[in-house]
Amino acid sequence: MAVEPLPEIEARFSEGQVFPPDPAFAAQANAKQELYEEAERDFEGFWARLARERLDWSKPFDTTLEWELPFAKWFVGGELNVAYNCVDRHVKAGLGDKVAYHWIGEPGDTRTITYADLQREVAKAANALKELGVQRGDRVAIYMPMVPELPIAMLACARLGAAHTVVFGGFSAEALAGRIEDAQATLLITADGGWRRGAELRLKPAADEALDRSPSVENVLVVRRLGGDTPMRAGRDHWWHELVDRQSEDCPPVPVDSEEMLYLLYTSGTTARPKGIVHTSAGYLLGTSFTHEMIFDVKPDDVYWCAADIGWVTGHSYIVYGPLANATTGVMYEGAPDTPAWDRWWQIIEDYKVSILYCAPTAIRAFMKQGESWPQKHDLSSMRVLGSVGEPINPEAWLWYQEHIGGGRTPVVDTWWQTETGMILISPLPGVTTTKPGSATFPFPGIEADVVDGEGHSVPLGGGGYLVLKRPWPAMLRGIYGDPERYKETYWSRFPGMYFAGDGAKRDEGGYYWLLGRVDDVMNVSGHRISTIEVESALVDHKSVAEAAVVGKNDPVTGQAIFAFVTLKAGIEGSDELGRELRQHVTTVIGPMCRPKFLMFSPDLPKTRSGKIMRRLLRDIAEGRALGDTTTLADETVVDTIRANTGSAEE
Numbered sequence: 001m002a003v004e005p006l007p008e009i010e011a012r013f014s015e016g017q018v019f020p021p022d023p024a025f026a027a028q029a030n031a032k033q034e035l036y037e038e039a040e041r042d043f044e045g046f047w048a049r050l051a052r053e054r055l056d057w058s059k060p061f062d063t064t065l066e067w068e069l070p071f072a073k074w075f076v077g078g079e080l081n082v083a084y085n086c087v088d089r090h091v092k093a094g095l096g097d098k099v100a101y102h103w104i105g106e107p108g109d110t111r112t113i114t115y116a117d118l119q120r121e122v123a124k125a126a127n128a129l130k131e132l133g134v135q136r137g138d139r140v141a142i143y144m145p146m147v148p149e150l151p152i153a154m155l156a157c158a159r160l161g162a163a164h165t166v167v168f169g170g171f172s173a174e175a176l177a178g179r180i181e182d183a184q185a186t187l188l189i190t191a192d193g194g195w196r197r198g199a200e201l202r203l204k205p206a207a208d209e210a211l212d213r214s215p216s217v218e219n220v221l222v223v224r225r226l227g228g229d230t231p232m233r234a235g236r237d238h239w240w241h242e243l244v245d246r247q248s249e250d251c252p253p254v255p256v257d258s259e260e261m262l263y264l265l266y267t268s269g270t271t272a273r274p275k276g277i278v279h280t281s282a283g284y285l286l287g288t289s290f291t292h293e294m295i296f297d298v299k300p301d302d303v304y305w306c307a308a309d310i311g312w313v314t315g316h317s318y319i320v321y322g323p324l325a326n327a328t329t330g331v332m333y334e335g336a337p338d339t340p341a342w343d344r345w346w347q348i349i350e351d352y353k354v355s356i357l358y359c360a361p362t363a364i365r366a367f368m369k370q371g372e373s374w375p376q377k378h379d380l381s382s383m384r385v386l387g388s389v390g391e392p393i394n395p396e397a398w399l400w401y402q403e404h405i406g407g408g409r410t411p412v413v414d415t416w417w418q419t420e421t422g423m424i425l426i427s428p429l430p431g432v433t434t435t436k437p438g439s440a441t442f443p444f445p446g447i448e449a450d451v452v453d454g455e456g457h458s459v460p461l462g463g464g465g466y467l468v469l470k471r472p473w474p475a476m477l478r479g480i481y482g483d484p485e486r487y488k489e490t491y492w493s494r495f496p497g498m499y500f501a502g503d504g505a506k507r508d509e510g511g512y513y514w515l516l517g518r519v520d521d522v523m524n525v526s527g528h529r530i531s532t533i534e535v536e537s538a539l540v541d542h543k544s545v546a547e548a549a550v551v552g553k554n555d556p557v558t559g560q561a562i563f564a565f566v567t568l569k570a571g572i573e574g575s576d577e578l579g580r581e582l583r584q585h586v587t588t589v590i591g592p593m594c595r596p597k598f599l600m601f602s603p604d605l606p607k608t609r610s611g612k613i614m615r616r617l618l619r620d621i622a623e624g625r626a627l628g629d630t631t632t633l634a635d636e637t638v639v640d641t642i643r644a645n646t647g648s649a650e651e
């Protein structure tokens with residue numbers, strides 16, 4: 001595995017542009033330098049103190065951490081309810097009228113949901129789930145657009161001690177069915193659809209198709225967002241507004257063990273089969289809420305907007321659980337950033353006086369491309385903190401974000417983490433950390449990270465290698481659902497005793513971390529994590545395809561773009577039409593975000609003598625750069641044939 005640095009980060013690496021914290025901001029900041037010292041003295045004691053102070057327990061825990069590498073248990077013996085901690089306790093404390101979510105539909109309709117509303121709606125939804133037979137320990141699949149019923153459904157599961165597995169609405173029926181099957185979910189919560197780019201995006205037909213292949217699902221709860229005709233199957237399908245609305249507002253939260261599974265979230269790895277990442281209750285809630293308060297400097301009167309989709313981990317941790325545990329007022333927007341025009345986000349910030357924005361570099365680069373006249377039309381003076389997540393942020397985008405959205409004043413926090421880590425692990429603390437554009441700076445207090453070489457030895461400052469974590473943290477994954485061996489193999493076998501993140505990183509002389517992207521067969525397209533092998537299997541699944549290899553090609557907006565090399569079965573000719581058909585096939589099998597942007601028909605693929613496809617060479621070809629070492633190639637003429645082939649079609 002070679003660590004291939006991003007050229008633009010390399011270029012800035014030595015430039016030494018720094019942004020020390022503004023003293024006025026530092027004076028009011030939630031985070032203090034002492035956090036690092038306290039956590040280093042005794043990291044278990046640090047998390048134990050926070051767990052006692054920040055969470056409401058039905059039964060206090062006895063043991064902070066049981067660590068049988070690689071299996072962690074945090075706050076052992078304790079019991080609590082996550083929904084109670086996110087909703088009820090705030091109402092009890094007199095915050096019932098505080099807004100939990102300002103929701104904005106793409107067509108312009110809005111809803112305001114207070115903590116008291118949330119308590120009523122979550123209790124009613126939980127009672128509906130009970131009526132449908134959901135019990136503690138069950139799995140509930142959720143496939144929904146960005147409507148308020150989505151967090152309500154998640155919290156309703158948490159209230160009963162049932163686990164949810166949210167499947168992003170952009171996934172296909174087939175992908176949904178696979179996840180439902182792996183989780184053995186008994187209930188599916190979905191919607192007739194949602195709005196995207198001015199059009200109705202129907203979800204129920206895909207859900208129905210998935211359900212034909214999902215015998216574990218007994219009932220379906222359907223939110224009506226669009227109206228119009230939605231086929232409902234008698235006995236199986238229930239409208240939310242009929243079933244939930246008639247329930248009692250009284251539903252006592254079920255206290256669960258600290259280590260009870262809160263949710264499963266499927267993510268792509270280096271094989272075709274997505275992994276069900278397991279997150280549990282107490283440690284996860286502590287990790288997400290504490291990082292949220294420190295890293296975004298969230299205050300009681302802030303209006304916080306994380307513009308991710310709840311279908312991904314960023315939404316789970318930083319739209320739902322972290323912010324709600326902190327009684328934060330959030331913004332939730334259903335639709336696209338360019339609808340009706342490219343200033344939709346800036347209009348929302350102005351309307352709601354949003355003070356904290358958290359989004360992906362892809363979005364920032366897309367806005368940059370449209371020019372600063374769009375944000376300039378709006379009053380963005382409410383902005384206090386800007387966050388970035390999901391992919392490496394290039395210094396140019398970082399600087400643009402700070403200048404044009406943050407008015408040149410706000411701290412920018414570049415936050416590194418993963419579905420598996422549950423919470424942010426590497427990030428500046430605003431008011432404390434001197435930032436460098438393009439660097440996620442330092443591990444969060446209590447986190448021990450390192451950069452190691454191929455043998456697992458720590459690389460001295462100034463060098464690059466593999467990013468690892470050397471000590472457990474409260475929100476860490478507890479495993480891969482139903483597959484402890486795969487968990488050990490995937491994360492803990494490459495470097496014994498260490499969690500291997502799959503990312504390359506460099507540290508400069510000052511110890512700043514610079515994330516360099518994935519070093520495995522995982523691509524990052526628009527902040528979406530996509531496995532090369534998953535896309536390859538989708539292509540090979542088509543009747544005309546003999547073989548396929550997929551690589552990520554650097555892209556100025558989306559970070560990486562999918563480049564597919566396809567070898568057709570004998571006697572079949574490549575054509576633009578077939579290229580379109582293959583792209584459509586990938587959309588059907590996985591979802592539109594996995595549709596290859598580039599597709600090249602190639603008579604053969606470069607392989608080693610043992611038959612392994614050399615993706616490294618294909619990456620060189622896709623980037624149009626000089627080829628690396630070709631000596632292990634079984635047939636050297638293959639590369640020349642591919643390079644001579646100019647038939648790559650860009651979409």
Ligand code: WTA
Binds near residue numbers: 267312390502524
């Ligand atoms: C990448 C998203 C650089 C990284 C929260 C990681 C980042 C993968 C950053 C996880 C960042 C995330 N800088 N790279 N600030 N944040 N990544 O599971 O490659 O969807 O391994 O979690 O995104 O993606 P996931």
